Amino acid sequence: MFVRNAWYIAAWGDEIGDTPLARRICNEPIVLFRDRAGSAAALADRCCHRSAPLSLGTVVEGGIQCGYHGLVIDATGKCVKVPGQRQIPTDATVRSYPLVEKNQFVWIWLGDPALADPASIIDFPYHDDHAAWPHKHTMYPIKGNYMLMVDNLMDLTHLGYLHGRTIGGNPSQHVEAEMKTVRTPTGVKFTRWMRNSLPPPSYVKAAGFAGRIDRLQSFEFVAPSTILQWTGATDAGSGRDPDDFEFKFRLFHGLTPETETSCFYFWSAANGYRQNEPAATEQLYGEIAVAFLEDQAMVEAQQARLGEFGEGGLVDIASDATRMTMRRHVDRMIAAERQLQAAE
Amino acid sequence: MFVRNAWYIAAWGDEIGDTPLARRICNEPIVLFRDRAGSAAALADRCCHRSAPLSLGTVVEGGIQCGYHGLVIDATGKCVKVPGQRQIPTDATVRSYPLVEKNQFVWIWLGDPALADPASIIDFPYHDDHAAWPHKHTMYPIKGNYMLMVDNLMDLTHLGYLHGRTIGGNPSQHVEAEMKTVRTPTGVKFTRWMRNSLPPPSYVKAAGFAGRIDRLQSFEFVAPSTILQWTGATDAGSGRDPDDFEFKFRLFHGLTPETETSCFYFWSAANGYRQNEPAATEQLYGEIAVAFLEDQAMVEAQQARLGEFGEGGLVDIASDATRMTMRRHVDRMIAAERQLQAAE
Amino acid sequence: MFVRNAWYIAAWGDEIGDTPLARRICNEPIVLFRDRAGSAAALADRCCHRSAPLSLGTVVEGGIQCGYHGLVIDATGKCVKVPGQRQIPTDATVRSYPLVEKNQFVWIWLGDPALADPASIIDFPYHDDHAAWPHKHTMYPIKGNYMLMVDNLMDLTHLGYLHGRTIGGNPSQHVEAEMKTVRTPTGVKFTRWMRNSLPPPSYVKAAGFAGRIDRLQSFEFVAPSTILQWTGATDAGSGRDPDDFEFKFRLFHGLTPETETSCFYFWSAANGYRQNEPAATEQLYGEIAVAFLEDQAMVEAQQARLGEFGEGGLVDIASDATRMTMRRHVDRMIAAERQLQAAE
16 A cells, blocks of 8 residues: 655666666556666556566657557557567557656656646755765665654664664663654654763764764655754753854665565765765765665564564554654555545 | 466476476476486376475486375375375376477476377478587576567667667667568467668678578467567578578577466577587577566566566557567467366 | 464574574574573564564564664563663563473474463473484474475385485395384374394394394374374294384474475484483484485475476375374364464
């Protein structure tokens, strides 16, 4: 069960090169490709002739050519060439999907095309601002429902337990953080202060803190599956404005459903300090990359149990509050979509 | 859904040696073995005692001995020895299958044994004529329904697209070939002329053509799943009889269903030129072996999509005509078989 | 379909060390761990919070701590700590299982805890008597229903066929053994005499027999899935009491269902001869280890066929008699359990 009328990240822009890219999104096999002018397009990954995956074909003038019998389909899904015949059957079409390339992402719309408004796509200009926010990005394929990854990001008390050997630090520090959650029109946002706390070793290494720090995290969930993270720290009691913190970085987390039990985790790490040092970007990315493998392993194990036993009998605790606000937001979107369908 | 009252290739004769061979055919697990006199036999691959696969047993005097508790089953499926007791239960039997060894093949009959007429088995004497038609053969296991491979062979317009980097040549040449299709009592046959065309590099290498050629292909489909191919070429305008063409070869294509979504592709390549040069046979075989791996990859990808979405919404094009005649022939056989069963 | 009100072997005691052990038993995922005092405990392998496997957690003071959000569950299944809150929800519990450690085994009870009587656990003091019965043990994971392994052990006529190249010896010797079967309150027991027979090479090597031997085997099946084996040999006609045989060893066979189509085979080999020579223990173990791999391969192949075709149409033979007595005993236990449940 997925929200359909929403933009999901189909790929990083740089994943789509000369050869077509096959990717299953919300359980639909899709081929992503660039036409010769460089525009990205998305089609159902099945030729309308004999169901061969178009992703095994090649990009030609005017579209993508099936690698089996040579039909050419254009970016709108219309067949524009059938080898050996002049007349092209009018029903020779393949489903095409609205696609928008923005801030290094290729966003796709799986629902009703009439509702696909590019203006509703998240802005993340930092990906394009290599001077102020140099970044590095990747995609992790996860064998778990995408909501389990969103859950993970909306309850940071796991940091001390799951990431104790990497980015976690002291468990009680995370559990006792000063937490403030607000609902937003598009989701929910929380900020966490860990004041007068010991800096993790990576913070010291990155920003040279000599003593205790005031540490601030802000996580904005934009439904159905994006989280915009800002993290920063300053000398304890400095009273600086967060924009002027000695240490700050941004993470982008985008989860795209592949199937009910798997998803793609698109993420990036952008450092707002020592921007002229590529090694700083690499180091931030490297530390997070390892921690996210820990999240992946846990979420996949959790998926296996939930897939077998469901959610029945589970117990909510205090730290689930923000996560549950997030879940309710998505549930409302799905309910609204159903109502819309029923009304049609 | 398979035609049952038909001979299928169970194996190449040389696949059945000293040890039993397990092979699933039309979704039935079967053991193939040779008795001590060298006669091939086929039984259900389950001992009637405790269901152990007989293929884990050994050939002994009088039959095959189960490797678990030692029962011996003869080639007719009758249990002829039960260790530890004199009396053999009358219901201790295993299903046996009619089997005929001919032209290097072992043919099997899965349907009503009363209808198994060896006279209806295809003749392919070229496999035994090593002087005029030296050949090399193999079997490819394919993860696709056997009909998808028959489809592949009955529409050669795919040559220019799927085999562009191997045996294909110019796509439009294949699409515009002069094509003649006739129905036969046992299937359908087509011939294709590509007159005054450029010879593919492999033809030049094999037969030394200096200029353009007249190229002829003949494909005879014998239901449910054999295709007999003859291919030849002569200097353009030579007016030679095809039997006297400077270059000619025969391919045998036999598809045997394993399951609904997999099959065995038995094929051979026999060269009717430079018969005294083993390297010529090897070269022909080698070129085709690579191209057929391309067919395999495409058919397996096609199977994945058809298995998920079915045939609904697909569009037929002109080049499907022969393929569809073939499909209708097989559909009629299945319908006739059902009528026969209903009448019983 | 498993007997539930029974003790099964969950693990060898030495399998449970510093890190939790995940094991599926009777299709329930279970985590086995030792508390800091060394006591073994078994819980459902799902945290009551978000279903993360507890086996990914760590043993802490007072219980096992979930590796995701840090809840601590004690050995009785009660949650004793929820990070970030003082109040622990009363329904924050995980199922715990009765567990008894005895004779190197950790026994578990999956059924009604009120019926779990440690007194009914099999005694096997030989595992603790390293002087008189030095032993070596292991566990084989088997991809077959546990009853197929019990079948295997309750019909030794397979020795000559399946183990002909290892421990088997002459098939007819095994088939014609003098066999005596008696039912017991907890199962069935058989003894087999092979009098005046040729010793297998391994017997000669172990005990130096110069001529023929009288060979005795005793197999006691204790329902639902344990077999206690005693094997010995003496010079033919020596008239010695079995306890004084020149050559004797004990095998313990414990089968624990993992799923309907897989099980754990816990076994040990203890030599009652040359007890001061570790090489004698190693050699006995090594020979049996190889033979049991043959059993594993056969049972897994048998499972594949039975899983596809069921037991229908199979034929019983004379050597199945003891095996069938065993099966009926287990069937009666399952029927009684159902009656008990229906009466509740």
